[in-house]
Amino acid sequence: MRRTYADPYLAGVALGLVLLASFVLSGRGLGASGAFASASASVAAAVDTEAVSANAYFARYLADGGFGSDWLVFELLGVMIGAAVSALVSGRWRAEVERGPRLGIRARLAWAFGGGTLMGAGAMLARGCTSGQALSGGAVLSVGSWVFMLSLFASAYLVAPLLRRLWR
């Protein structure tokens, strides 16, 4: 049976309680992009250990054990387990490519990959993404997190009309 989605406000309160629990239990908020940084640091280290230890950005992610002992990596692994179970239980697990009505599968995957690359660059510069900065930093009232949140939504609304073809 394919069930309908939860009420967004109710889901938001639940998400807020998860975020609060994260702060109380671990002293930190939720995140996502940091796990990708940790993964790229570990892959880069496997290719060229010396060059990577000279790179302050990667070295930071390798300092306390790297990918296999990173808080965010385990948290994101949990996200994938939770999402998979939730989708299965609610009858929503389906192998497919979500795309706009006018976009082919290959084009959709290419744009998705490109969008991911840009978000990766933005998250690297801003030191976090929608989870770590906008949501978690926003909830502890960090000025930089609110700047990031406002500029990302402003930018998205500015380019969305130009990219209608992808989604409408």
Added chain:
Amino acid sequence: MTATLGIALLIGVAFGVTLEQAGLGRARKLVGQFYGTDFCVFKVMFSAILTTLLGSFWLARLGLVDLTGFYVPETFLLPQFVGGLVFGVGFVLAGLCPGTSCVAAASGRLDGLAVMGGLFVGIGSCGLLFDRLQPLRASTAYGTLTLPQLFELPYGVVVLLVVAVALLAFRLLARFERPA
């Protein structure tokens, strides 16, 4: 696996379930945000922020937690502004953000997997270009700076203002939403 990582895993599971149940593992639902057909992203995000804000405020008031133990991301004004602009373009192209791309991938959506691949490449490439990017990335540093400090207002007053603005925004969203 240490206790810390075990907690990280459990918090992640709860995070993933919440996002999936809200429908945030589906790109077409997320981008509805940018075309005025579905403001689910705003509703979930801001009711979560309000819940955490009010929860942490009252837990601290009652002496149950110490807010100084909560990690506050440092402010780097210019790179966070520029990073936001770049991120926003990527968000519309991908239709998913980093966390929700994992939800999408875990619920079978291959586009989510493509976004994850892009994130890995994007962050990794910027990591390789660290020396060139760091001047911008480390510029305009303000350390740990919060909105109450910036406006020189008591924490509780800022919490109240954010709650008021968000509730007003929720009412406005209901008026502008045009389900497809």
